[in-house]
Amino acid sequence: MPRYPITASRPSVTSPAGPSRRRLLALGGVAALAPALAACGRGSSAPKTEQLAEGVPAKLRFAVIGNGKTGVPAALRHKFDGVDIGKELGGTSVAWPSGFTASLPVMEAFKAGSVDFSFATATAVAYAVGGGVPIVPLAAYPLPGTEVEILVPRGSSIRGAADLKGKRIADQKGTTGTYSLIKYLESAGLRLDDIEYVDLPAADAESAFANGKVDAWIGWQPAIGLAKARHRARSLPNVKTYDYSFYVASESFAKEFPEAVAKAVRAVRDVQRRVNGSPEKSVEFFDRIGGFGSAKLEREVYLELTRKKLLSDSNADTLAAVDAKAIDSTQDLADNFHALGVYPSKIDVAGFLRDSRFDSIRKTVAAELAR
Template structure:
């Protein structure tokens, strides 16, 4: 088992950096394809492998489209939002941190939809034989984390809850592949990361959870659109329809976790058992929710935190980057995440 984990995880560094607030030079997007629907309108959608297109197709939500979709595949959220800013992408899905970095850079982006899910997959991991048993034990220890990622914020928030700050630990800024090597070799004492990496480490028996993000981070994911697309009535209508299809697809995932795990495993190269654990731990728990004041306030906390740390260049009001026209009759952003019970790796 200890041999299979690095081989599986390495390609995922190109797949699941959506939570990352930084990107390498080759994270510029590319690939993709198109889905032909009725009508002449084409909606340009940003995606990641095993992401929106895969789940929409699996749920049958790409049938009878009243418009066409041109997909562009990106390796992480930040370059996708760069494409949104450049009007090359009309809408795309990201985690809770990339919009903060994009808005901090004064990019032209607008958050238009949200889901709320479990944050149990956002975890600080330690090796099985580690003497560390609680967050306060991290004082003076080294922790690997991807800079500007949702895991970075979860680390900060978890430390704060334990009465610590980043100054109390040795932060080692590493992307997942390098972090895994440092973690398993003992070069760092802990690793702050997100699912499915969390599920992979637990499945391989190479670590355990010291603490996770449940009750610490907001558990939100977003659809982010280009303001220019929202200003075009036809495109805005298409974005509204697209968002609604994604909401129905998310409901389908909850009702069909095993079926979606098979699709996701095939799309991403994850072992089925890891994919199923990740679905039950995080990805299948998401509930479509309203972009309400509570969501805005929780994102403002993230924005202010990174501004205070000078990881983004300015302070700003996240409300200036939110459009709630597609809220409909959705539950509040703090609605409980769906639960399958404990995933098998727990």
């Protein structure tokens, strides 16, 4: 899977020096996440959800990340190709809480009891484990290997990882891009301490990049692809995406409605299969619901990314119960963040994901996805 309300402050794009690892700790990671989560009421339980029938919730609150006009939530909300998640769940009314810039702030919403179901990057899951967020891992899939890009101005002297030393690099901290940046720097023997790190959400990062206030910007599709086209920027070579992504539910909701959350996972997979199977049809659909405004460029870039399966949702067509690969990858991410000081303490993500208390829901999800 961004800096949001859990960050006490954000480095200015005009500040003369980037943060040290100690400064990064102050800005984000579990150290910043835990107090905000605690403020939501650690261990608080949401009121029981009303039922339409045994095992059928009256409402499911599906978190919307981004503008909600493209991707899985948009496809499900507007019943792309006839996929009706509410009907699949037995007549459940689906609400779409929005305003989330990425999946990490959704973890705060889980803690507050205001969402039931969501997409979550591996970084968000790791933060959630460290912060004691009451989520249940349902299913996972690998993100596209080249979904993340690092952009530099077309005339920049930066040609590869080694050239980033001492440069001002924008990144939305705690996201998929952060891990990719760490691994990319590592390929040249560099660490986050070796760059001037500027923590910005995508819209602010694009503005800073366009105005020359940062030397490079790391982000993910489609925002990074659109910016590349808008600003005639170029991508650095060999930048990779390492994360798995997950679908998760609140602990209380999954306990009450295990079959419902399993069906919601299947609906996600099924609608993404339809999107991937008909890129032109899906892009026309998103265009009709206002996904691209009046910008022809946005539609063209999104169509290309859909065809190439380079969007965060693209591989959701392979959603499966959380397996050893997803677990090991997410633990490696957490270990790397801890070694670099981004996480103040080691987090046993693998232990959480393998916890036997999730065995029953794992079986329920696997059975539903086998349909």
